[in-house]
Amino acid sequence: MPAVKEITVSQLDTKEFIKEKVSEISRIVGSGVAINALSGGVDSSAVTMLGYMALGERLKTYFIDNGIMREGEPQQIVSAFKKLGVNVQIIDAQDEFFRALAGITDPEEKREAITQTFYKKVFGNLVKQSGAKYLLQGTILTDVDETVAGIKRQHNVFEQLGIDPQEAFGYKIIEPLVQLRKDGVRKAAEALGLPLSIYNRMPFPGPALSARVIGEATRERIALVRKATSIVEEELGSIIAFQYMAILHNDHVTGMRDNKREFGQQIEIRCWDSIDARQARPTQLPFTTLDKLAQRIVTEVPGVVSVTYNIATKPPSTMEAV
Numbered sequence: 001m002p003a004v005k006e007i008t009v010s011q012l013d014t015k016e017f018i019k020e021k022v023s024e025i026s027r028i029v030g031s032g033v034a035i036n037a038l039s040g041g042v043d044s045s046a047v048t049m050l051g052y053m054a055l056g057e058r059l060k061t062y063f064i065d066n067g068i069m070r071e072g073e074p075q076q077i078v079s080a081f082k083k084l085g086v087n088v089q090i091i092d093a094q095d096e097f098f099r100a101l102a103g104i105t106d107p108e109e110k111r112e113a114i115t116q117t118f119y120k121k122v123f124g125n126l127v128k129q130s131g132a133k134y135l136l137q138g139t140i141l142t143d144v145d146e147t148v149a150g151i152k153r154q155h156n157v158f159e160q161l162g163i164d165p166q167e168a169f170g171y172k173i174i175e176p177l178v179q180l181r182k183d184g185v186r187k188a189a190e191a192l193g194l195p196l197s198i199y200n201r202m203p204f205p206g207p208a209l210s211a212r213v214i215g216e217a218t219r220e221r222i223a224l225v226r227k228a229t230s231i232v233e234e235e236l237g238s239i240i241a242f243q244y245m246a247i248l249h250n251d252h253v254t255g256m257r258d259n260k261r262e263f264g265q266q267i268e269i270r271c272w273d274s275i276d277a278r279q280a281r282p283t284q285l286p287f288t289t290l291d292k293l294a295q296r297i298v299t300e301v302p303g304v305v306s307v308t309y310n311i312a313t314k315p316p317s318t319m320e321a322v
């Protein structure tokens with residue numbers, strides 16, 4: 001297991017870092033073709049720019065529409081990159097992902113199903129079609145730490161777990177951001193010319209909204225949490241926090257609507273203050289904000305009768321629910 005040497009945000013010389021990573025990618029890929037999946041998060045966006053600077057059109061960038069992203073996300077990301085001169089192709093893989101997630105309730109099995117579908121099926125096929133032997137990926141040091149510590153099976157860490165991606169998936173993974181933490185990635189992303197809306201973008205997990213559905217991630221349950229997520233992001237858009245999210249619980253609870261008993265769904269809101277995602281505290285949101293969130297969610301998201309706000313810290317909680 002190779003040790004990774006951290007570059008802290010104060011040590012990071014973005015100009016040097018970019019120069020070094022661009023030449024490293026050029027050297028490794030040579031005259032070949034590399035492929036990468038862009039999710040629109042700051043990590044994959046920074047990697048896309050580094051890869052584009054190193055390889056130009058020899059980098060094939062795809063947005064995998066797995067059906068578990070937020071409202072309008074694929075189109076928004078693709079058009080943001082078009083403005084930067086980077087062509088991104090959307091791949092509709094919704095059916096594959098929902099088929100793989102069917103019947104799975106265990107958090108780790110869910111993550112595993114997504115990983116396997118992403119790398120073996122969807123990406124495997126794309127790599128075969130493109131002829132690429134290299135995959136650029138936005139793994140950061142926090143992903144490595146938490147995976148090695150066994151806290152979570154991250155979406156994007158292989159070599160640290162002793163899994164050979166060449167053997168398991170048929171390609172070599174290049175991870176240019178692996179020495180950085182989130183704050184360092186944001187600084188590098190800004191220096192790469194990405195817009196504020198991207199370099200300052202809130203983190204969003206690889207397993208996307210399925211990390212925010214406790215129990216089975218069906219199309220219907222994802223649609224429900226997607227709606228709640230839009231409301232939370234609209235209402236909290238102007239507050240200062242590391243990350244905020246809506247979570248759909250598995251248990252139903254008794255509620256009442258229009259004078260009738262309704263055995264309904266529960267949405268939990270989490271909003272975190274954090275520097276680097278290793279530790280986090282719930283943001284002290286004003287009660288009027290929470291009240292507005294609850295009112296909108298029970299009115300606009302069908303079947304929801306309960307809205308709660310998480311007040312536990314990480315640790316022992318994690319930021320995502322799954």
Ligand code: XMP
Pocket residue numbers: 146152153154155156203204205206207211243277314317318319320321
């Ligand atoms: P947790 O839930 O582990 O989250 O406290 C810490 C940060 O990591 C994000 N996260 C992920 N990011 N793949 C990712 O790329 C994942 O599987 C994953 N799980 C969690 C989470 O959104 C938070 O910012």
